[in-house]
Amino acid sequence: MINRKEILDDAKKIVIKLGTTSISNEDGSLNTEFMEKVAAQVSELHNAGKQVILVSSGSIGIGIEILNLNCRPKEIPVRQAAAAVGQGFLMQHWMEAFRKYELNVAQILLTYDSFTNRLTYLNLRNSISTLLSYGVIPIINENDPICVHEIEATLGDNDKLSAMVASKTEADVLMLLTDIDGLYNKNPKRHDDALLLNTVEEITPTIESYGGSPTSMKGVGGMRTKIAAAKICNMAGCYMVIANSNVDNVISRVLSGENIGTLFLANQFVHKNRIRWIILGKASGIIKVDSGAKKAISNSMSLLPSGVLEVEGDFDRGDIVKLECNGEVFGKGITDYTSEELKAIKGKHTDMIAEILGYKNYDHVIKKENIGLLK
Secondary structure (H helix, E strand, O other): OOOHHHHHOOOOEEEEEEOHHHHEOOOOOEOHHHHHHHHHHHHHHHHOOOEEEEEEOOHHHHHHHHOOOOOOOOOHHHHHHHHHHHHHHHHHHHHHHHHOOOOOEEEEEEOOHHHHOHHHHHHHHHHHHHHHHOOOEEEEEEOHHHOOOOHHHHHOOOHHHHHHHHHHOOOOEEEEEEOOOOOEOOOOOOOOOOOEOOEEOOOOHHHHHOOOOOOOOOOOOOHHHHHHHHHHHHHHOOEEEEEEOOOOOHHHHHHOOOOOOEEEOOOOOOOOHHHHHHHHOOOOEEEEEOHHHHHHHHOOOOEOHHHEEEEEEOOOOOOEEEEEEOOEEEEEEEOOOOHHHHHHHOOOOHHHHHHHHOOOOOOOOEOHHHEEEOO
């Protein structure tokens, strides 16, 4: 039997994601009482020597209320405007909530690109580490006003963002606070016989099938995005808990080992941080390889041009690309050739690279140290 207290009580670095439905009242106004309770529990953790990072949703919902919009707008620019208006209001209340416990907070706004560019990511990691060393509580949100893609599609209402943060900062636990008790085998709002899963040891296709559509018009992070977040945490060796924010002192009680919500176990085999960065980074293109090349890559060998069948996308040297074989993406890597160069040398022996291009960077297309396998 899984001993939650043994797993969670020793956690040193904790990321807590607060969903829109948790931080907002039914009328869309900010739930300041809940925010104060979160600050009180985080203060206790801080005094116990633990480091806490918050990922706070709610800026769009607050902006909708401030701008007197009747419903959640479909237009991306309007939602981005709502986020810009709501974010300052959100941070103001977080500052007030933590000031009662003599704790400082720091606002960090991120996009997916913050994790894709390695230099940017390393600077971000160092910044968060420095803030934590000074006893500051980082409060993270997606930088919605500058996202060029649809907000929901970018990081998934902060579920994926919080998992990325947990992975990149090597957190011990990610806690997702939402408006339901955890992961059920059926939608509990439609099925009276739905069963709450206490522990998820492995994310199987069956577990993934339990993911559903959004549970609220205010929040856009349904169970599907939370299971996706759990997969990221599993890869990073980070435990994850989905719990109901309405439970009294939920943060403290979960971390003390109480049987609350759904616990997702961490993978004991953890990728090196660089490989995690490659796997989770945004790909600029696709390199399709034959089965022989896939087998070689799976056996920790580099990708050679002779194994490349097709090249899709426009990418440069040093970009992250997907590796695909027979229609299935099985890995990602950092390419040492541009897409145009690869189109010229694909399927060729390494001895022919210099003759075709007039120069040769490397014998390989992707070095084995720069390849991360997805399975």
